[in-house]
Amino acid sequence: METAPATAAADERPSRRSRRDDRALTCAILDATIAEVDRVGYANLNVERIAELASASKASLYRRWPGKFELVLDAIYHVFPDPSTLADTGGLRSDLLATLRSAADQLAGPAGHAIRGIVADVLRDPRRAAQFRAHTRGNSRQAMRQIVARAGARGELDPESITSRQLEAGLSLIRFHFLTNAGPIPDEVLVEIIDEIILPLFTGR
């Protein structure tokens, strides 16, 4: 997906397109996708309009993504912050707050709009479920693992005692709240999930 194939469509001028250009085009398409999902909703999304907005050919979109579902899924994780860039706040609780607030902020914006559309699609077509899950679980696990590793290094908890299911419980509860409630996630919900669920599970109180 990151290097243009030698047989790229003529309208892409492969001879002039460097690896850098190709990444920039992918970014432009994903940015346009998120903007369009936010404007018209997932159900009404039109791939031709996205190509137009990103000044890309339809062929260049379909070469990268087989369809709307895969394109929007990539677009969501394109705008979500990279877990490896999470701020180190110096404490377990403050790291959790920063991470969950950042996730809630993302869900309150265009990415959240796109996620509601994707999940509605998953519910109508269960074959989509595996694709969706592969994306979400990988990302949340990585973010929580990093927080736990840091807290372990500071002696706040024992990373070995925390199971995968415990690691993911907090983010799953936030996502469930998001899917079954309208509007942004209130900050007190994040604080309750941290203080009443995640911290007891991670530290044994």
Added chain:
Amino acid sequence: METAPATAAADERPSRRSRRDDRALTCAILDATIAEVDRVGYANLNVERIAELASASKASLYRRWPGKFELVLDAIYHVFPDPSTLADTGGLRSDLLATLRSAADQLAGPAGHAIRGIVADVLRDPRRAAQFRAHTRGNSRQAMRQIVARAGARGELDPESITSRQLEAGLSLIRFHFLTNAGPIPDEVLVEIIDEIILPLFTGR
């Protein structure tokens, strides 16, 4: 909803219809609704066909439920077991297992099919969210409160130390798993949620 109004449509013969008959008609409509959701899916559900299956008039359906969403929501909780009938197995862990297995069985059947459809509706129209939540939270809270009260009476935990969010965490995680995965919920997922999430939160390990 349980007594026929004096002005009921002529096709219902109100003079002959007792309170008992009215309840039986409501049951027949809800049973037909769940059977139809299972057969054709929520999106393709036809209220006229449900009236036909339940030998009811369309007017009698619309007098009870303003639309498809409310009808299916009632039908789901009609087939879900009443929390007050939960078996008392004599122990906290076995009570939790029995309750979550019963919930998972219901989700694997027609009620689960209906819930996927309802949630897809909620995701497209966030105003539905409050209606959906009011139904689900009441039921799950009641079931878990009863289990906790019994365990408290046996001295297995302190009911006062368990917050609302902790009370609901297990069922929320099961529902989240259901919504983001295809097929029935594997038993090992239920066991992990009980052993790694609910029991630590309820008993402090």
